[in-house]
Amino acid sequence: MTEEILSPLAGNVWKINVKEGDQIEEDDEIIILEAMKMETPIYAPSDGKIKSLSVKEGDSVEEDAVLAILE
Amino acid sequence: MRPYFEKMDDIGQALRKGQIKNSEENLTALKEAEKELALEHEKIRNVGFPTEKINARGQLTVWQRLEYLLDPGSWHPLHTLYNPMDNEEQTTNVFDGLGKISGKWAVIIGFDNKVLAGAWIPGQSENILRVTDLAKRLNLPLVWLVNCSGVKLTEQEKFYAGRRGSGATFFRHAELAQLGIPVLAGIYGTNPAGGGYQGISPTVLFAHKDCNIAVGGAGIVSGMAPRGSFNQEMAEELIDKTRQFKAQPPGAVSTHYDETGFFKYVYEEETGVLDGLKEYMKDVPAYNPKFYRVADPKEPKFSPEELYRLIPVNEKRVYNFDEILARLVDGSEHSEFRPDYGPEMYTGLCKIDGYLVAVIGNRQGYLGKDYPEYADYPGIGGKLYRQGLIKLNEFVTLCGRDRLPIIWFQDTSGIDVGDDAEKAELLALGQSLIYSIQQTDVPMMLTVLKKGAAAAHYILGGPTANDHNAFTLGVATTEIYVMHGETAAVASYSRRLVKEKDAGHPLDPVIDNMNKMVKEYFDNSRPIFCAKQGLLDEVVQLDRLRDYMKAFAGSAYQNPKSICPHHQMILPRVIKG
Numbered sequence: 256m257t258e259e260i261l262s263p264l265a266g267n268v269w270k271i272n273v274k275e276g277d278q279i280e281e282d283d284e285i286i287i288l289e290a291m292k293m294e295t296p297i298y299a300p301s302d303g304k305i306k307s308l309s310v311k312e313g314d315s316v317e318e319d320a321v322l323a324i325l326e
Numbered sequence: 327m328r329p330y331f332e333k334m335d336d337i338g339q340a341l342r343k344g345q346i347k348n349s350e351e352n353l354t355a356l357k358e359a360e361k362e363l364a365l366e367h368e369k370i371r372n373v374g375f376p377t378e379k380i381n382a383r384g385q386l387t388v389w390q391r392l393e394y395l396l397d398p399g400s401w402h403p404l405h406t407l408y409n410p411m412d413n414e415e416q417t418t419n420v421f422d423g424l425g426k427i428s429g430k431w432a433v434i435i436g437f438d439n440k441v442l443a444g445a446w447i448p449g450q451s452e453n454i455l456r457v458t459d460l461a462k463r464l465n466l467p468l469v470w471l472v473n474c475s476g477v478k479l480t481e482q483e484k485f486y487a488g489r490r491g492s493g494a495t496f497f498r499h500a501e502l503a504q505l506g507i508p509v510l511a512g513i514y515g516t517n518p519a520g521g522g523y524q525g526i527s528p529t530v531l532f533a534h535k536d537c538n539i540a541v542g543g544a545g546i547v548s549g550m551a552p553r554g555s556f557n558q559e560m561a562e563e564l565i566d567k568t569r570q571f572k573a574q575p576p577g578a579v580s581t582h583y584d585e586t587g588f589f590k591y592v593y594e595e596e597t598g599v600l601d602g603l604k605e606y607m608k609d610v611p612a613y614n615p616k617f618y619r620v621a622d623p624k625e626p627k628f629s630p631e632e633l634y635r636l637i638p639v640n641e642k643r644v645y646n647f648d649e650i651l652a653r654l655v656d657g658s659e660h661s662e663f664r665p666d667y668g669p670e671m672y673t674g675l676c677k678i679d680g681y682l683v684a685v686i687g688n689r690q691g692y693l694g695k696d697y698p699e700y701a702d703y704p705g706i707g708g709k710l711y712r713q714g715l716i717k718l719n720e721f722v723t724l725c726g727r728d729r730l731p732i733i734w735f736q737d738t739s740g741i742d743v744g745d746d747a748e749k750a751e752l753l754a755l756g757q758s759l760i761y762s763i764q765q766t767d768v769p770m771m772l773t774v775l776k777k778g779a780a781a782a783h784y785i786l787g788g789p790t791a792n793d794h795n796a797f798t799l800g801v802a803t804t805e806i807y808v809m810h811g812e813t814a815a816v817a818s819y820s821r822r823l824v825k826e827k828d829a830g831h832p833l834d835p836v837i838d839n840m841n842k843m844v845k846e847y848f849d850n851s852r853p854i855f856c857a858k859q860g861l862l863d864e865v866v867q868l869d870r871l872r873d874y875m876k877a878f879a880g881s882a883y884q885n886p887k888s889i890c891p892h893h894q895m896i897l898p899r900v901i902k903g
Contacts, residue, residue, distance in 0.1 A: 293706055
């Protein structure tokens with residue numbers, strides 16, 4: 256079963272703290288987005304493995320864009 | 327009105343396991359920062375002669391007097407780090423705060439008799455004016471521990487005269503008297519000239535047997551006419567006169583108790599003076615708390631200790647204001663005003679120690695699609711937009727009508743700017759909020775949780791609302807500036823960069839200046855700096871914030887100047903709909 260992790264806002268991908276294949280736990284900080292000079296951390300919604308990352312650091316993303324897929 | 331207040335809506339959630347794990351580093355960093363603050367406070371408390379030396383003279387220190395006077399655990403110091411004139415003594419030579427005496431809240435202030443025998447020094451009158459303003463705003467008795475040797479003569483030009491100079495404090499005492507606010511004074515030591523007026527200007531004077539108050543001191547050798555300068559002959563003459571100088575200070579107990587009767591009471595022991603003050607405080611007007619409480623007091627459902635995990639040290643990191651509030655208010659309960667409008671601002675009713683208070687705070691983070699509605703750019707919490715400003719105006723106005731004390735929390739980068747913002751009337755709506763606050767006549771307190779910036783720092787209950795803001799607190803994460811240092815450097819140097827570039831000059835000197843400016847902005851916005859300058863009235867530990875809120879609410883409701891019967895309040899009905 257997979258779960259898409261979506262961007263809650265339009266902004267830039269400032270930092271990615273995981274790589275594909277990483278095992279993660281619920282609430283781990285996986286990506287930090289930057290918008291309007293503020294950092295918004297994206298936390299893992301549940302335990303799992305990073306199946307794929309859809310963005311890289313520096314990318315611009317729109318609201319609801321897929322950032323990563325968790326399985 | 328019991329159904330409105332006994333059990334209000336829940337706010338906040340318990341921390342999840344992952345949140346606890348992720349926040350360890352933040353907690354450690356905040357505790358470290360608070361250690362530095364605690365050391366600074368301790369250093370200021372201990373300036374001047376050591377306690378043993380003062381005790382050897384048969385006197386108690388100001389701290390020993392305060393400890394004896396106050397109900398245990400009730401002291402909420404203010405202005406501890408205040409030293410706006412950068413005095414070598416490191417203080418303004420008075421210590422003050424809110425505390426309970428005989429179960430009643432009072433504003434208490436005492437001269438530090440460890441430093442220059444409690445002399446007037448630069449910045450002190452500004453400190454005292456803050457204290458008299460506090461007593462006036464909260465309608466609380468002012469209790470003085472007078473022990474003032476008069477003017478520090480070598481720096482008199484900095485504070486003796488002027489509209490807000492040392493003499494202004496006596497007019498403030500007179501103003502408090504006119505308002506029916508008693509000023510009680512315990513008097514110790516030698517208090518000549520300015521010290522004499524410090525002693526005579528309060529309402530009731532409680533004297534120690536060895537004290538004096540007088541228009542002038544006897545410490546100045548007389549008998550020499552001014553001749554423009556001094557020479558060897560005059561110096562020899564002075565030495566002779568000084569050796570023969572035996573005058574007792576005028577205005578002792580034998581005069582001002584036995585003859586004039588200015589001293590209402592005289593006590594053999596230093597502690598007797600304090601006992602006298604305690605006895606009087608028992609009879610100061612104060613409502614039983616049950617008169618104004620809307621529910622039984624209860625602790626928040628979530629511990630205030632969790633604030634260390636929820637308020638990010640990282641200045642750019644967003645967080646959830648509602649979770650902060652849930653760690654500060656009774657039962658972690660609230661009633662939110664217009665939650666679907668102006669999402670960047672929280673406005674709601676909460677209980678503190680069973681008392682109903684209004685709370686206002688900046689929400690953080692992304693504000694959702696199509697907000698603000700007047701612009702094509704996204705809104706972010708911390709900024710103020712049209713809806714938020716309109717909501718604040720409505721809420722503050724209703725609080726004034728319902729006589730509700732307001733507790734503000736700031737973390738703001740400013741009001742939205744640009745032509746769209748101007749067309750949306752933000753300039754006038756900001757000033758309207760100032761008008762709304764000025765209109766209310768209710769006490770307010772502010773905590774600058776993180777950023778206090780731009781005009782938003784003024785309009786969100788900041789200390790510039792001098793008639794209303796009782797005090798402003800900071801915490802370890804507080805920073806106050808007109809704008810962020812990098813923004814200021816861009817504003818100051820961008821045109822210079824263009825000019826240098828066009829002239830073919832190296833850019834390094836300009837870049838160096840920009841970085842210097844960024845560092846100065848950083849250094850001059852830290853909590854200790856802000857407290858020293860008086861931008862904050864005190865920097866407190868996060869786990870003491872709720873204590874200060876309780877002190878504020880208890881003080882505001884002890885003897886309010888006007889009331890709104892609970893069943894005649896409109897705001898709870900507006901919220902309910």
